[in-house]
Amino acid sequence: MINGLRLCGEEQAFSAMEAESGNALPPLFHEASPAQIDQACQCAAQAFNAYAQRDLPLRARFLRQIGDNILAIGDALIDRAMQETALPRGRIEGERARTIGQLNMFADVVERGEFLAPIIETALPERKPLPRPDLRQRQVALGPVAVFGASNFPLAFSVAGGDSASALAAGCPVVVKAHPAHPGTSEMVGQAIVDAVKQCQLPPGVFALLHGTSHHSGQALVSHPAIQAVGFTGSRNAGLALVRCAQQRQRPIPVYAEMSSINPLLLFPTALAQRSASIAQGYVDSLVLGTGQFCTNPGIALALDSPALENFCQLTAEALAQRPASTMLTPAIQRACQQNSEALAALSGVRLLGAGQPAATPHQTQAQVYLTDADTFLAQPAMQNEIFGPVSLLVRCQDEAVLQSVIETIEGQLTFTLQLNEPDYPLARTLLPHIEARTGRIIINGYPTGVDVGYAMVHGGPFPATSDARSTSVGATAIQRFLRPVCYQDFPTALLPYPLASHS
Numbered sequence: 001m002i003n004g005l006r007l008c009g010e011e012q013a014f015s016a017m018e019a020e021s022g023n024a025l026p027p028l029f030h031e032a033s034p035a036q037i038d039q040a041c042q043c044a045a046q047a048f049n050a051y052a053q054r055d056l057p058l059r060a061r062f063l064r065q066i067g068d069n070i071l072a073i074g075d076a077l078i079d080r081a082m083q084e085t086a087l088p089r090g091r092i093e094g095e096r097a098r099t100i101g102q103l104n105m106f107a108d109v110v111e112r113g114e115f116l117a118p119i120i121e122t123a124l125p126e127r128k129p130l131p132r133p134d135l136r137q138r139q140v141a142l143g144p145v146a147v148f149g150a151s152n153f154p155l156a157f158s159v160a161g162g163d164s165a166s167a168l169a170a171g172c173p174v175v176v177k178a179h180p181a182h183p184g185t186s187e188m189v190g191q192a193i194v195d196a197v198k199q200c201q202l203p204p205g206v207f208a209l210l211h212g213t214s215h216h217s218g219q220a221l222v223s224h225p226a227i228q229a230v231g232f233t234g235s236r237n238a239g240l241a242l243v244r245c246a247q248q249r250q251r252p253i254p255v256y257a258e259m260s261s262i263n264p265l266l267l268f269p270t271a272l273a274q275r276s277a278s279i280a281q282g283y284v285d286s287l288v289l290g291t292g293q294f295c296t297n298p299g300i301a302l303a304l305d306s307p308a309l310e311n312f313c314q315l316t317a318e319a320l321a322q323r324p325a326s327t328m329l330t331p332a333i334q335r336a337c338q339q340n341s342e343a344l345a346a347l348s349g350v351r352l353l354g355a356g357q358p359a360a361t362p363h364q365t366q367a368q369v370y371l372t373d374a375d376t377f378l379a380q381p382a383m384q385n386e387i388f389g390p391v392s393l394l395v396r397c398q399d400e401a402v403l404q405s406v407i408e409t410i411e412g413q414l415t416f417t418l419q420l421n422e423p424d425y426p427l428a429r430t431l432l433p434h435i436e437a438r439t440g441r442i443i444i445n446g447y448p449t450g451v452d453v454g455y456a457m458v459h460g461g462p463f464p465a466t467s468d469a470r471s472t473s474v475g476a477t478a479i480q481r482f483l484r485p486v487c488y489q490d491f492p493t494a495l496l497p498y499p500l501a502s503h504s
C-alpha cells in the first residue's frame with residue numbers, strides 16, 4: 001500500500017507466517033521497489049506543508065478518525081494479529097485499546113496546543129546597552145518521518161502505534177516500514193489510516209505503508225533525502241545500523257531508536273526478608289508476561305547475599321516451575337532466545353536457578369532464571385546483553401559496596417525497579433544517583449512490564465536503551481522528537497503564526 005493506493009510492491013513476493021504452526025498465510029505481500037520507496041517519500045515531502053499548516057482541530061479529528069477506523073475493522077483485525085504473532089486474544093484486544101487510546105491522547109495534545117511551547121519575549125527598545133528585539137519561539141514539525149513497526153507490538157508500536165501517532169500529531173507525514181512478521185495486520189491498520197486521510201480530506205502523501213523483508217528497503221527509506229527523522233523499536237544491531245545510515249546521509253537526521261534494555265530489579269534486604277513470596281511471584285509474572293517479549297522485561301535481578309535471598313531463590317524456582325512454555329513471535333526470535341540462553345548457561349559461574357515447563361512445540365520457549373555472583377558478572381560484560389524472551393539472570397552481591405559496583409557497570413536502561421521497605425531507604429538513597437544516571441524510569445515496589453501511556457511517562461533512557469536519552473517513545477512528550485524550535489524576530493502581528501500572535 002503506497003499513499004493510499006493498493007499498489008503491489010514491485011519486488012519479490014512473501015507470505016505472512018502463522019506463528020504457532022510456521023505455515024504460510026495468504027495473501028502474498030510484495031516488497032516495495034526502490035522506485036516505490038522514492039515515490040512514498042516524495043509524496044510525503046509534497047504533503048508536508050499542506051498537512052503541517054492545517055488547523056489543529058482537523059489534525060486532532062484525523063487522529064481520532066484513525067482510532068475509529070481501527071475499531072471498526074472489528075474481530076478480523078484481532079484474529080489476523082493473533083495468527084501472525086501467537087499473542088493471545090486478551091493481549092491483542094488490550095493492545096488495540098492502547099493504540100486507540102494513544103491516538104486519542106495525541107488528539108487531546110494537539111487540541112491543547114501546549115506542544116507548540118510558545119515563548120514570548122516582547123521588545124525592550126530602551127534596554128541598554130542594546131535594545132532587545134521582539135522574540136517569539138514556537139515548535140514546528142520536522143518533516144516526513146520514517147517509522148519501523150515493532151515485531152512485539154503489532155498494533156501499539158506498529159503502523160498506527162506510538163511513533164506514527166506522535167509524528168502525525170506533530171504535523172509530520174509518516175512513511176511506515178511494516179514489520180515483516182505481521183504484514184496482514186499492518187495492511188489492515190494501514191487501510192484504516194488511508195481511509196482517515198480521505199475522510200479528513202488531507203493530501204494522500206500524509207501516510208504511506210511499505211513492506212520490506214530485506215535490510216535494503218529500511219536503509220533506502222532512512223537514506224531518502226525527504227525523510228527528516230526516524231522512529232524505531234527493535235534490536236540493538238538494527239537500531240545502530242539505522243543510526244549509521246542516518247549519519248552517513250548528506251544531511252544527517254535524528255534516529256529515535258529504542259533498542260535494548262534488561263530492566264534491573266533491585267531486591268533490597270528488608271523487602272526480601274519480609275515479602276519474599278510475593279516478590280518471587282511478581283518477578284516470575286513479569287518475566288513470563290507476553291513470553292518475555294517486552295522491552296521492559298526484567299532480564300536481571302540484583303540482591304545482597306542473605307538467608308532471605310536463599311528463600312527467595314527457592315520460591316522463584318517453585319513459581320517458575322508451574323509456568324507453561326509459550327510460542328514466540330517468530331521462529332527467528334525463538335532461535336535467538338534459545339541460543340542466547342544456551343550461551344549464558346555455558347558460562348562458568350552461572351547455574352540454572354529454575355525453569356518453566358518444557359517447550360511442547362518447536363516455536364515455544366521455556367522460561368528460565370539463571371544465578372550468578374557479582375564477581376562473575378563483573379568479569380563478563382556480555383552477561384548484560386539483552387536476551388529477548390522469558391530469561392533472567394539473578395546476581396548475588398556479597399555486600400553493599402559490591403552491589404553499587406555492579407550497578408555502576410550496568411548500561412543504560414529503560415527502567416530500574418526497586419523492591420524495598422522503609423528500613424531499606426538509607427541504602428536506596430545511596431544508590432539512587434547511580435540508578436538515575438542510567439535509566440529513564442525508576443519504579444518502586446512494582447514491576448517493569450506494563451507501561452502507562454500518559455503525560456508523565458518516560459519510555460527511554462541512555463544507550464543502549466535508546467539512541468537518544470533525551471526522548472521518550474511512549475507518552476504525550478513523545479511528540480517532542482518530531483518538533484524543532486523556530487524563533488520569529490520582530491514579526492508584524494499579521495505575519496505571526498499560531499499561537500504567537502495572541503500575546504502582545
Ligand code: NAP
Pocket residue numbers: 148149150151152177178179180212213214215216218219233234235236237238239241242258259260261294295296332333336337386387388
Ligand atoms: P529487528 O531485527 O531489529 O528488526 C526490526 C526492523 O528493522 C525490521 O523491519 C527489520 O526488517 C529492520 N532491520 C533489521 N536489521 C536492519 C538493518 N541492518 N538495516 C535496516 N533495517 C533493518 O527486530 P525484530 O525482527 O523484531 O527481532 C529481532 C530481535 O530484536 C529480537 O530477538 C530482540 O533481540 C530484538 N527486539 C528488541 C525489542 C525491544 O523492545 N528491546 C523489540 C523487538 C525486538 P528487515 O529484517 O526486513 O530488514
